[in-house]
Amino acid sequence: MSGVLVVVHPDRPQARSLASTAATWWQERGYDVVTSADKEPEPGGHPEPAAPELDGKGPFDFAISLGGDGTMLRAVRLACPGHTPVLGVNLGRMGYLTEVEPAGMLAAFEQIAAGKYQVEERMTLEVAVDAHATGGRQEYVALNEAIIEKIGPGHTIRVAVDISSRRFLTYAADGVLVCTPTGSTAYNLSARGPVVSPKLNAMVLTPVAPHLVFDRSLVLGPSETITFTLLGDREATVALDGSRIIPLKVGETVTCRGGEDPARLVTFSERDFHAVLRSRFGLTDH
Numbered sequence: 001m002s003g004v005l006v007v008v009h010p011d012r013p014q015a016r017s018l019a020s021t022a023a024t025w026w027q028e029r030g031y032d033v034v035t036s037a038d039k040e041p042e043p044g045g046h047p048e049p050a051a052p053e054l055d056g057k058g059p060f061d062f063a064i065s066l067g068g069d070g071t072m073l074r075a076v077r078l079a080c081p082g083h084t085p086v087l088g089v090n091l092g093r094m095g096y097l098t099e100v101e102p103a104g105m106l107a108a109f110e111q112i113a114a115g116k117y118q119v120e121e122r123m124t125l126e127v128a129v130d131a132h133a134t135g136g137r138q139e140y141v142a143l144n145e146a147i148i149e150k151i152g153p154g155h156t157i158r159v160a161v162d163i164s165s166r167r168f169l170t171y172a173a174d175g176v177l178v179c180t181p182t183g184s185t186a187y188n189l190s191a192r193g194p195v196v197s198p199k200l201n202a203m204v205l206t207p208v209a210p211h212l213v214f215d216r217s218l219v220l221g222p223s224e225t226i227t228f229t230l231l232g233d234r235e236a237t238v239a240l241d242g243s244r245i246i247p248l249k250v251g252e253t254v255t256c257r258g259g260e261d262p263a264r265l266v267t268f269s270e271r272d273f274h275a276v277l278r279s280r281f282g283l284t285d286h
Contacts, residue, residue, distance in 0.1 A: 004061060005036065007035075010037040014102065023035065031061070034060075062085045086265055119264045124141050125178065125259055126259045127254065130252055144186045145183040147176070147239050151247075158234075159175075159176045169212075174210075178205050180203065181198045227254070230253075233250060
């Protein structure tokens with residue numbers, strides 16, 4: 001039987017209502033629908049909370065995200081391993097990654113059912129954390145970014161950065177991040193990193209509030225490997241796509257490279273990246 005995965009923001013009544021509507025619509029057309037709540041992980045926990053409702057389920061024909069960009073990011077992480085396309089329904093403020101507004105959800109379903117849609121692929125990151133706190137190596141997928149950042153106020157952390165197994169620089173900063181082109185308009189933009197077209201496959205390395213003369217971002221190829229090693233005497237934390245993961249102790253490492261499996265986003269026309277950028281950030285030409 002064909003399957004549909006619905007990822008819903010649990011704290012928004014509209015999201016729960018739309019999830020019920022979506023489930024009924026697809027079930028009436030013979031699809032098996034599985035709903036997964038977008039739960040925020042506990043600090044120091046796994047970035048992808050256990051989803052027992054998915055055990056033994058799938059593969060899914062596509063996934064539906066009902067929430068904001070955060071819910072969309074979790075839907076992508078769940079969908080990536082199965083190469084499942086994701087339709088984003090915007091219930092958030094920015095809606096940078098989503099495709100339709102709630103009023104257009106059923107019309108979007110009609111188009112999907114008729115095969116009148118396209119799939120846009122976006123580069124992902126593969127992130128490996130070698131940390132004693134979790135008992136060894138943990139591997140994750142991110143669509144936006146991975147960041148190593150300080151825990152408390154008032155002090156910087158020291159992070160050594162190796163690029164393709166060669167030492168590049170040691171940063172004294174509030175944090176250091178690596179992002180995809182999709183993530184270049186998220187935390188990276190706030191840290192004054194460059195905006196990169198999602199048509200490119202590249203990684204951007206950006207320091208956050210660095211105490212260095214060299215404070216620029218680097219744009220790297222997707223096959224290059226970036227390794228962060230925490231130095232000094234202060235612990236840090238690792239976050240993926242805005243979710244805190246695990247504490248990082250001195251001497252532990254985080255390794256990032258371009259992901260083998262891209263995110264697959266449902267769209268109904270070719271996205272005009274520059275128009276979306278202008279619209280979402282209220283940009284004008286005067």
